[in-house]
Amino acid sequence: MPQPTSALTIAPSPAPLLRAEDVPHPERAVARRELVKVRRGVYAPAQTWMGLAPWTRYLAEVHAVLLQHPGFVFSHESAVALMGGPVFGNPGIVHVLAPDVGASRLASGIRTHTTSDDRALIVADGITIAAPAETAVDIARARHPAIGLAVGDAMLRLDDTLSREHLQVLNETRATKRGRRIARWALGPLDPRPETAFESVSRAVIEWLGFPAPELQRSFVASSGEVDRSDFVWESDALAGEADGDLKFDGRFGDAGALLRRQRVRDARLRQHVRAVAHWGWHDATTFSPLATLLRGAGLRSIAPQNIAALTSMRQALASRAPHPAAAG
Known part of the structure; x- marks a missing residue:
């Protein structure tokens, strides 16, 4: 049975959603570019929709399915989106769970996953979704x-x-072996300390580039008494690393000039404790060669050969699919 939880708040739809029966002549409104069709029978104001980022449109698409099918159980990226977690680009497909009757199927933009496992489900704000543990394993496997x-x-x-450890056991004990081996790498180094999805992706890239694992979220106290926390620290190389770059200074977090001046002052405080501070953006990390050059130029030494297969497939999967800025650094 799904377990209710008050600790989790469902992310609301970022756009008002209108049923066809609530709009007079919706197709005419679409033709006049007043509405856009989110799904068959569900519409949103065109002006609002055009201003949404890909990951935000996806959340609205999940809510559109929820509007039509309030009893659905959401999983995979759809559960991640509803929980306010990191969604990369717009996955395009809404994922739901169903009892183990027949094969999984895709129809009308909805992927129905069947399972014989007794999945842990939660109910938040009246919406049933796969529990965080189940969702983590689903994504790691697929x-x-x-x-x-x-x-x-x-x-x-x-x-x-x-x-x-709980997630690793869950992966190993699921009835189906599909994706089990693939998930083992992703579930191995899990850590709640990275504050954004971008930091987590950077962790993966750093390992696949052959660099040593950094210390995460280390705090330093400056001579002025101010405390600064760095995303990554390599103490043996006296190097700090910050996953921010293009996402932080594109204007969405405030005046770029003021942010850059604050960063310079902060970096000066950090250099009381480390030799250098390296900054990189989403493109640097997900196309990986720029990050490799940056870290080598900052004096970081490799300890293993590059995992070219993982890096190349990661570039194909992620380079053009940044997650929500709140999850990306």
Whole structure:
């Protein structure tokens, strides 16, 4: 039975959704570009819709399915979106769970997953979704390991009762073996300390580039008494790393000039404790060569060969699919 929870709040639809029966002549409104069709029978104001980012449109699409099918149980990226977790681009497909009757299927943009496992479900705001642990394992089994790591880290942050070990056991004990081996890498280094999906993806890229694992979220106290926390620290190389770059300074978090001046002052405080501070953006990490060059130029030494297969597939999966800025750094 689904367990109700008051700790989780469902992310609301970012656009008003209108049923066809509530709009006079909706197709005419679409032709006049006043409405857009989100799904058959569900519409949204065109002006609002055009201003939504891909990941935000996806959340609205999930809510459109919910509007039509309030009894559905949401899973995979759809559960992640409803929990406010990191969604990369617009996955396009809404995922739901069903009893183990027949094969999984895709119809009208809805992927129905069947399972014989007794899945843990939760009810939040009257909506039933796969529990964070189930969602983390689903994504780790079915998506690129960098995405699996980012979502797994996010689920640990969301539910502080979860542990890496619990998710690993859940992966190993599911009835089906499909995706089990793929999930093992993503579930191995899970850690709730990264504050964003971008930091989690950067962790994966750093390992696949052959660099040593950094210390996460280390705090430093400056001579002025101010405390600064760095995303990544390599103490042996006296290097700090910050996953921000293009996402932080594109204007969505305030005046770019003021942010850059604050960063310079902060970096000066950090250099009281480290030799250098490296900053990188989404493109640097997900196309990986720029990040490799940046870290080598900052004096970081490799300890292993590059995992070219993982890096190349990650670039194909993620380079053009940044997650929500609140989850991306």
